[in-house]
Amino acid sequence: MSQGVGVVGLYVRDQDEAVQFYVDKLGFRIHTDVRNGDYRWLTVQHPEQPSFQLGLFTPQAPLVDAATAQTLREMVAKGAMPPLVLVVDDCRAAWEQMRARGVEFSQEPVARYGSVDASFRDPSGNGWKLIQNR
Amino acid sequence: MSQDPELLRRLLRAKDCMDAASHEEWPVQRLARVSHVSAAHFARSFKQAFGLPPHRYLLTRRIERAKTLLRDTDLPITDIVFQTGWSSMGTFGRVFRDITGESPGELRKREQAASHALDRVPACFLNAAHRPDLTIAVSEKRRQQTDSRIASDEAKHTEEEP
Numbered sequence: 001m002s003q004g005v006g007v008v009g010l011y012v013r014d015q016d017e018a019v020q021f022y023v024d025k026l027g028f029r030i031h032t033d034v035r036n037g038d039y040r041w042l043t044v045q046h047p048e049q050p051s052f053q054l055g056l057f058t059p060q061a062p063l064v065d066a067a068t069a070q071t072l073r074e075m076v077a078k079g080a081m082p083p084l085v086l087v088v089d090d091c092r093a094a095w096e097q098m099r100a101r102g103v104e105f106s107q108e109p110v111a112r113y114g115s116v117d118a119s120f121r122d123p124s125g126n127g128w129k130l131i132q133n134r
Numbered sequence: 135m136s137q138d139p140e141l142l143r144r145l146l147r148a149k150d151c152m153d154a155a156s157h158e159e160w161p162v163q164r165l166a167r168v169s170h171v172s173a174a175h176f177a178r179s180f181k182q183a184f185g186l187p188p189h190r191y192l193l194t195r196r197i198e199r200a201k202t203l204l205r206d207t208d209l210p211i212t213d214i215v216f217q218t219g220w221s222s223m224g225t226f227g228r229v230f231r232d233i234t235g236e237s238p239g240e241l242r243k244r245e246q247a248a249s250h251a252l253d254r255v256p257a258c259f260l261n262a263a264h265r266p267d268l269t270i271a272v273s274e275k276r277r278q279q280t281d282s283r284i285a286s287d288e289a290k291h292t293e294e295e296p
Binding site: 071125 | 147183
């Protein structure tokens with residue numbers, strides 16, 4: 001029996017921009033994109049990880065009140081949200097490829113602790129660690 | 135007081151630059167250019183966003199990096215001073231002591247002793263986790279053995295005594 005975490009969501013500032021980033025630059029694909037009025041349930045998934053969906057959500061009313069939504073947008077933009085990790089086979093190759101596509105790296109690949117890691121941000125400010133699989 | 139998320143995202147870029155290259159010089163003008171705002175606006179908004187002025191943030195990163203190099207490497211302190219962006223040993227030493235409360239040499243000595251212990255954390259942790267039971271068991275066993283030895287000695291003595 002195989003079970004586990006199905007969806008984890010991120011707050012992003014703009015869902016169209018997020019799709020462009022996660023799909024066009026990182027190579028994810030859209031899993032679900034459903035609109036209901038102003039609300040849009042949007043999840044993407046890694047092509048090699050079909051059991052997991054990454055939600056790209058905007059902080060918005062009525063899910064959170066307007067003041068909270070504003071606070072969340074500020075927190076995301078300040079890079080204060082929890083860390084995210086993307087695992088790749090070859091960090092330097094992935095870094096070169098992603099950088100060529102315009103991904104904003106905040107740390108170039110560094111070898112340490114027996115692996116290689118780099119850091120990048122999504123357009124909203126969410127911080128990702130790009131780590132080479134050991 | 136709330137801030138424009140779009141501005142904050144640009145301030146974060148400047149903060150990322152300091153994080154990535156804390157050994158470099160980051161005058162407010164340079165950071166402000168990264169964030170596409172005026173120098174005065176940058177300094178004010180950065181402090182509001184991240185709780186401390188940009189130069190002090192840079193200082194915390196440099197001290198943090200110096201502490202890491204003191205702990206994890208055997209590089210001469212003069213090398214660490216220049217690698218972490220200081221132009222003089224004297225300034226570094228004074229600021230370091232002001233912030234950490236000890237000299238770089240003292241911190242290195244203490245941290246390297248501690249990090250040596252840190253290397254053994256799993257073993258220490260295991261030992262510590264097992265010690266109470268083991269200690270009780272061993273001491274109990276030893277006490278019982280001692281008791282029985284004394285008892286048997288006494289018995290022997292009793293037997294030999296007649």
